[in-house]
Amino acid sequence: MKQSILVVNCGSSSLKLALFNGKEEKLASAIAERLNEQDAFARIDGSDRPVPLPGSATHKQALEALVKAFQEWELMPEAPTAVGHRVVHGGETFREAVLVNNDVVEAINQCADLAPLHNPVNITGIEATRKLFPGTPQTAVFDTAYHQTLEPHAYLYALPEAYYRDWGVRRYGFHGTSHHFMVNEAARLLGKTPATTSVISAHLGNGCSITAIKDGISVDTSMGLTPLEGLMMGTRSGDIDPGVFDYLNSQGMTLADIHKLLNHNSGLLGVSGKTNDMRTLCELADQGHKPSAIAIDIFCFRLAKYVAAMMVSLSQLDALVFTGGIGENSVRVRKKTLNHLKLFGFAGNAELNKHNGSHSDGRIDAVDSRYPVLVIPTNEELVIAREAGRLASSH
């Protein structure tokens, strides 16, 4: 039977689908956005025609509509041979991808308190796909799994131990699928093996995180208990004085107000007052919009501080790696960030940077840079498809 692997990524308000064949070629992809809102919208990539959705479509309805469209457009004539799901929080339960069964769903549910925006919709995606394709093996791939190698000094917060023991308050880290892919790709580009490669991996998408990887293993990462900690992001504040909770509360804001502020109305969007889209921000800054320029400055300054912080976990550095929509495409962000890191010996090559490293095997460092600097496109969907294919064939 021909292999076809469906990858399902349920985000807090979006749903992304991708279909791969057994040769790791992407056959189709689709996205549904603004789910649970009146203007929910879905389309198959490469087509302008919207896929019809019921009003205020849920994740389940969007999944059903997109699968039906894949079938009607003959992109997926038969049931897939495997399904892979991105699951955001695996707590300490999952150190690697697993085949889904009822116990796994229950364990993912147990982690839902730690990721209330993500895990419940991840389960919805799993349940809906199990109904649509009852005979197909399903795999869960966790954002947190790759970071389970962190040691206590890196994952414990400076809190009384009971908070970790009783309630699981610790650093978990996210985007593990992408960071793991980065060290494998960096090793390949540098002609090394992953097990002897150490990199600092900056995943800069809408969510942003940075990871120190020593000899192929995650040893420190910027996101924490939740995906709010660390770098400045599209709409998330990243690190902030925890005293802000008391202070804003004393000004009349509720916990829910503060949650919304820090998760949805901060970061690039909050500072610029305009958008969370880095491309638009760069255009606005060029037109003289000061708050947009400041948003970019804060983003790069904080990113550089975190690159420096990640160095303390490493004994050698084979490359600093940029990935994610911003990391892969923003010449300005990479340039500004590297400029802050001169004292550490990082130096970019303007010409290579301008082409996103695409003419130079990803390299954008100057000849006198102490460390290589790489731009590597991430491919979380492909990694999820690989894991799903591997586990389904062992099924």
Ligand SMILES: Nc1ncnc2c1ncn2[C@@H]1O[C@H](COP(=O)(O)OP(=O)(O)O)[C@@H](O)[C@H]1O
């Ligand atoms: N050419 C570009 N220049 C600057 N930023 C870009 C460019 N292309 C994409 N981006 C930025 O990448 C970000 C989205 O990253 P992406 O990895 O696609 O997000 P997600 O985390 O949702 O998958 C947005 O801020 C977008 O503006």
Ligand SMILES: CC(=O)OP(=O)(O)O
């Ligand atoms: C965990 C996380 O931040 O995910 P995303 O980048 O998809 O928002």
Ligand SMILES: [Mg+2]
């Ligand atoms: Mg992405």
